[in-house]
Amino acid sequence: DTEVTQTPKHLVMGMTNKKSLKCEQHMGHRAMYWYKQKAKKPPELMFVYSYEKLSINESVPSRFSPECPNSSLLNLHLHALQPEDSALYLCASSQGGQEGTGELFFGEGSRLTVL
Amino acid sequence: GNSVTQMEGPVTLSEEAFLTINCTYTATGYPSLFWYVQYPGEGLQLLLKATKADDKGSNKGFEATYRKETTSFHLEKGSVQVSDSAVYFCALSDQTAGSYQLTFGKGTKLSVIP
Numbered sequence: 001d002t003e004v005t006q007t008p009k010h011l012v013m014g015m016t017n018k019k020s021l022k023c024e025q026h027m028g029h030r031a032m033y034w035y036k037q038k039a040k041k042p043p044e045l046m047f048v049y050s051y052e053k054l055s056i057n058e059s060v061p062s063r064f065s066p067e068c069p070n071s072s073l074l075n076l077h078l079h080a081l082q083p084e085d086s087a088l089y090l091c092a093s094s095q096g097g098q099e100g101t102g103e104l105f106f107g108e109g110s111r112l113t114v115l
Numbered sequence: 116g117n118s119v120t121q122m123e124g125p126v127t128l129s130e131e132a133f134l135t136i137n138c139t140y141t142a143t144g145y146p147s148l149f150w151y152v153q154y155p156g157e158g159l160q161l162l163l164k165a166t167k168a169d170d171k172g173s174n175k176g177f178e179a180t181y182r183k184e185t186t187s188f189h190l191e192k193g194s195v196q197v198s199d200s201a202v203y204f205c206a207l208s209d210q211t212a213g214s215y216q217l218t219f220g221k222g223t224k225l226s227v228i229p
Contacts, residue, residue: 006158031214042204042219043159050213090158094215101146101166102208102215106159 004107006091012113015081021110023074025089030096032074033104034066037088049074050096081114088112117142121220127228128195132192136190136223138179138205146207148172148181148188149217153202162203195227218228 004025009071013019016030023032031050035043049068063085065077066106074091121138128134140148150162150172163172168183177192188205205220 021227033214040222040224043217044224045216048214055212055214088158092159095223096213099213101164102210102217103149103161103218104215105161106151106206108158 002111003061004091004093004105006089006107006110008110009108010111010113011102012115013078013081014115015083017081018077018079020078021076021089021112023107024072024074025093025105026072027093027105028071029093029105030071031094032068033092033094034076035090035106037090037109042097045089046061078112083114086112088115117146117170117204117209117216117218118206119218119220121203121206121223123221123223125224125226128225130197130227130229131194132227134192134195134199136203136205136225138188138190139218140186140188140205140207140218142186142207142209142218144209145183146209148179149208150173150177150179150188150190151204151206151219153204154181155201159204195225197227197229200225200227222225 034046037043047066067075088109090109091107094104118141147166149164151159152162163174165172165181171180208215
């Protein structure tokens with residue numbers, strides 16, 4: 001199984017809503033990532049979890065709250081978002097540092113629209 | 116810091132034409148290099164990779180060689196198909212604190228017309 005599964009594929013929410021994006025992998029990877037991708041741009045790193053601990057937070061606003069319940073799951077909780085937060089949110093996983101080749105495996109993404 | 120520069124396009128080719136997308140990088144140490152492809156409405160898929168100098172990555176007719184002396188990783192394909200229409204990202208991977216940090220180029224949109 002070499003898949004990273006993201007749900008939902010599409011999400012529309014108002015600025016006062018609370019919602020969550022979910023990501024799951026069963027490759028035994030110990031690092032998981034959230035990226036944000038705007039149209040016609042490369043992905044931008046938001047958060048990294050390494051061995052279930054938050055290791056990198058790229059100065060993301062607090063209205064985005066990541067959670068890693070276990071080594072296979074990664075969530076991104078959304079609250080009080082702004083229309084400019086509309087984007088494709090990509091989850092990725094990789095082997096832990098020193099264990100692999102540096103390859104990240106990406107999911108299909110969750111396309112978020114904030115009204 | 117690390118950086119990746121790739122030709123930005125868009126690139127439009129006729130079916131069966133030869134494709135080159137240039138990619139150069141700046142990095143400390145010896146990163147792994149990747150080409151990722153993103154088809155319309157989808158996530159990123161790994162197209163090919165190379166982990167050390169002079170390695171050649173290849174997949175689906177695409178090739179790229181890790182050239183340390185020119186710090187380049189150019190993507191080539193001898194005969195493109197309509198189904199190759201997508202955005203292609205060159206990236207390098209650097210190990211950091213139990214995970215990997217990907218640095219992406221800006222992406223090159225390829226359109227192949229019949």
